[in-house]
Amino acid sequence: MLRYTKTAMLIHWLTALLIIAAFFLGLTMTEIHGITPTKLKYYSWHKWLGVTVLLLACLRVLWRKANKPPPHPAGMPAWQHKAADGMHLLLYLLIFAVPLSGYLYSCAAGVPVVYLGLIPLPSLIEPSTELKPILKTVHYVLTMTMAAAVVAHALAALKHQFIDRDGVLSRMLP
Numbered sequence: 163m164l165r166y167t168k169t170a171m172l173i174h175w176l177t178a179l180l181i182i183a184a185f186f187l188g189l190t191m192t193e194i195h196g197i198t199p200t201k202l203k204y205y206s207w208h209k210w211l212g213v214t215v216l217l218l219a220c221l222r223v224l225w226r227k228a229n230k231p232p233p234h235p236a237g238m239p240a241w242q243h244k245a246a247d248g249m250h251l252l253l254y255l256l257i258f259a260v261p262l263s264g265y266l267y268s269c270a271a272g273v274p275v276v277y278l279g280l281i282p283l284p285s286l287i288e289p290s291t292e293l294k295p296i297l298k299t300v301h302y303v304l305t306m307t308m309a310a311a312v313v314a315h316a317l318a319a320l321k322h323q324f325i326d327r328d329g330v331l332s333r334m335l336p
Contacts, residue, residue: 209275209277235329263300263301267298
């Protein structure tokens with residue numbers, strides 16, 4: 163059975179871990195009341211994770227253009243091919259849209275993003291009291307959509323591994 167390249171596997175699993183970390187850090191930091199040093203630190207870490215995911219997404223797209231993924235298993239029904247391709251497209255869109263919406267939300271809030279505490283990123287939009295709540299909602303909705311898509315993606319991989327036993331998951335395991 164054809165497998166993904168080791169680089170594709172590394173990018174996939176690193177991106178997955180960073181997305182999960184950013185998600186749970188986002189949930190944790192928003193539950194902290196008031197402005198505390200811990201909350202501010204978590205917000206910085208959350209932003210750093212988001213920027214890193216965005217950078218990895220760019221690398222992932224470039225790698226995928228140069229290295230085609232293995233084909234779907236021969237016995238997989240056509241509807242599952244379409245569902246898998248649609249889910250991958252959705253996940254690719256979300257790994258760009260979620261960090262970008264968070265970045266724009268920070269810009270609208272007038273809060274700079276300083277990557278790793280060292281590299282100040284340019285503000286793409288001016289601070290805006292009108293856009294801030296809209297971008298906050300957009301970021302939240304996209305994040306929850308990504309969480310649902312990630313869970314569905316993982317469940318589908320487990321179904322292929324333990325029910326269909328067609329090797330789909332093993333193509334992405336080191």
